[in-house]
Amino acid sequence: MFAVTLIAAADGPGLDPALADALRNAWGGGTVSWLCPDIAAEFPVAQRPANLDDVRRDLADRRVDIAAQPATGRRKRLLLADMDSTMIGQECIDELADVAGVGAQVAAITAQAMDGALDFEGALRARVALLAGLDAGAIDRVWRDRITFTPGGRTLVATMRAHGATAVLVSGGFTAFTARVAAALGFDRHRANGLPVADGCITGEVAEPILGRAAKVAALEELTAELGLGDADVLAVGDGANDLGMLLRAGTGVALHAKPSVAAQAPIRIDHGDLTALLYLQGYSSAEFVDEVPGPVPGRA
Numbered sequence: 001m002f003a004v005t006l007i008a009a010a011d012g013p014g015l016d017p018a019l020a021d022a023l024r025n026a027w028g029g030g031t032v033s034w035l036c037p038d039i040a041a042e043f044p045v046a047q048r049p050a051n052l053d054d055v056r057r058d059l060a061d062r063r064v065d066i067a068a069q070p071a072t073g074r075r076k077r078l079l080l081a082d083m084d085s086t087m088i089g090q091e092c093i094d095e096l097a098d099v100a101g102v103g104a105q106v107a108a109i110t111a112q113a114m115d116g117a118l119d120f121e122g123a124l125r126a127r128v129a130l131l132a133g134l135d136a137g138a139i140d141r142v143w144r145d146r147i148t149f150t151p152g153g154r155t156l157v158a159t160m161r162a163h164g165a166t167a168v169l170v171s172g173g174f175t176a177f178t179a180r181v182a183a184a185l186g187f188d189r190h191r192a193n194g195l196p197v198a199d200g201c202i203t204g205e206v207a208e209p210i211l212g213r214a215a216k217v218a219a220l221e222e223l224t225a226e227l228g229l230g231d232a233d234v235l236a237v238g239d240g241a242n243d244l245g246m247l248l249r250a251g252t253g254v255a256l257h258a259k260p261s262v263a264a265q266a267p268i269r270i271d272h273g274d275l276t277a278l279l280y281l282q283g284y285s286s287a288e289f290v291d292e293v294p295g296p297v298p299g300r301a
Helices: 017-026 052-058 092-100 103-114 120-129 137-145 153-162 175-185 213-227 241-249 260-265 277-281
Strands: 002-008 033-036 040-045 064-070 078-081 166-174 189-193 234-238 252-256 268-270
Touching (some): 078 153, 078 213, 103 120, 137 175, 153 175, 166 213, 175 189, 213 234, 234 241, 241 260, 252 260, 268 277
Parallel strands (some): 234 252, 252 268
Antiparallel strands (some): 002 040, 002 064
16 A cells, blocks of 8 residues: 655645545545645555656646655654755755855856765865865854744654654754754754864865765664664655755655756655655645754764
8 A cells, every 4th residue: 555645845836635635536545634735645556656756746836745654653763864955955065165256166066066966075076175264153144134933843843852852953064053052953863974174164075984975874773773763664854866865765855956967866855845745745734843852962973
């Protein structure tokens, strides 16, 4: 049995009940259950619809996402999330580069690396080299003035943690930012690259080893082993080529507003919804959402 989930963009025209009913009827599905009025609904089907990808393309103008996945075991016990352009709306290295006056040059490399056209590790070294000599105070200024959180992120983390999941931020970016994002959004832990500073300036080097695509998969393996979980217990989300390894390995791998080459390969893609879409995919209703989870201060490395 499969669950088909329909999710509308929160700032779009909404999810038409007639659309959900029409698809349910076309695919011989069961009763439509509304997870959130006007936003998200699901219904069971006997098998994954053969024309699902065609329907997804047809729904783009309505700003509605659609996914089909096995109905059982959807609620995951480990969240692995990318940071840049996933949990936050920016690429931190591009913002630092803009402050340094090399924004266009670095952003071009970032775009190619995230779309898989360049080797991530080499591209990261090349971009960071262009930051050499930048006042380290730029990190604080970028955090204060330029970083915004992707809508739904805190609710995603808090709701999963409230239901017993562990949430880990796994980024190819820098610990100077992941530590702050993890604490602000309630993650249990974070992993990222070091950005060395000497004499008050960014050195232009990256601390080795670099956390890239292989390291994200390794993080999945290490964390599932530590927590006594399997790959099927993992929900992974990201937008770039360096995320594909963990997206393909996780029980549920979601490309969120991803680069075209990444979205085309990911098991599930969310092109219109925000991060609460990942809760609807797991079968959570909006009535189950929470924004705060009591407990120790999160965000430890």
